[in-house]
Amino acid sequence: xxxxxxxxxxxxxxxxxxxxxxxxxxxxxxxxxxxxxxxxxxxxxxxxxxxxxxxxxxxxxxxxxxxxxxxxxxxxxxxxxxxxxxxxxxxxxxxxxxxxxxxxxxxxxxxxxx
Amino acid sequence: xxxxxxxxxxxxxxxxxxxxxxxxxxxxxxxxxxxxxxxxxxxxxxxxxxxxxxxxxxxxxxxxxxxxxxxxxxxxxxxxxxxxxxxxxxxxxxxxxxxxxxxxxxxxxxxxxxx
Numbered sequence: 001x002x003x004x005x006x007x008x009x010x011x012x013x014x015x016x017x018x019x020x021x022x023x024x025x026x027x028x029x030x031x032x033x034x035x036x037x038x039x040x041x042x043x044x045x046x047x048x049x050x051x052x053x054x055x056x057x058x059x060x061x062x063x064x065x066x067x068x069x070x071x072x073x074x075x076x077x078x079x080x081x082x083x084x085x086x087x088x089x090x091x092x093x094x095x096x097x098x099x100x101x102x103x104x105x106x107x108x109x110x111x112x113x114x
Numbered sequence: 115x116x117x118x119x120x121x122x123x124x125x126x127x128x129x130x131x132x133x134x135x136x137x138x139x140x141x142x143x144x145x146x147x148x149x150x151x152x153x154x155x156x157x158x159x160x161x162x163x164x165x166x167x168x169x170x171x172x173x174x175x176x177x178x179x180x181x182x183x184x185x186x187x188x189x190x191x192x193x194x195x196x197x198x199x200x201x202x203x204x205x206x207x208x209x210x211x212x213x214x215x216x217x218x219x220x221x222x223x224x225x226x227x228x229x
Contacts, residue, residue: 006156009154034217036220041222041223042222042223043118043204043206043220043221043222043223044157044204044220045220046217046218046219049217089156089157099145099208099209099210099217099218100145100208101147101159101162101172102147102149102157102159102218103159104149104156104157104158105156106154106155106156107154107156
């Protein structure tokens with residue numbers, strides 16, 4: 001059973017558009033929800049993370065929206081740029097931070113075209 | 115220098131061979147992890163270690179073993195490699211509970227091909 005479901009698998013947007021990537025989870029014990037960004041040939045790197053006591057978190061052009069009752073969270077990228085083209089993974093863990101094993105979604109390959 | 119290093123970066127081997135992937139970190143973290151990435155499947159946890167004397171199986175540990183030689187070193191072994199172990203392997207580190215505002219840091223990955 002996949003614990004974290006991510007959609008879409010791939011996404012193409014124009015420069016300046018707002019791509020949205022969605023994730024849903026099953027385990028209500030999850031209490032830390034990070035998003036990782038991965039460029040080709042590199043390891044994933046933390047982009048932004050949220051805990052379930054808030055419904056939204058913004059860091060620069062990146063925003064996480066969190067809906068605890070629906071067990072869903074999403075990543076919005078404002079004013080997307082070609083340099084944002086990468087694979088994005090949502091994840092979840094138990095323990096309130098990233099220092100316990102992460103359960104990942106399957107990833108979304110984002111292409112931002114000029 | 116990179117905080118989390120993995121060796122080798124690329125490896126091609128044959129079915130039945132024993133392979134060791136090595137990971138070392140300079141972040142001073144207690145916790146270390148091995149994940150496997152396959153196209154379209156995301157990253158899946160193989161093994162993790164919360165300190166030198168602690169080893170735990172992850173979601174897909176069958177066919178793999180690990181050794182935590184020191185706080186900074188965590189190696190992954192494939193005792194008898196098979197083609198469906200062809201994948202990208204990532205090591206990650208994370209702090210202990212006293213630093214719960216931090217996250218996991220990933221190495222650059224090892225691309226393993228089993229023929």
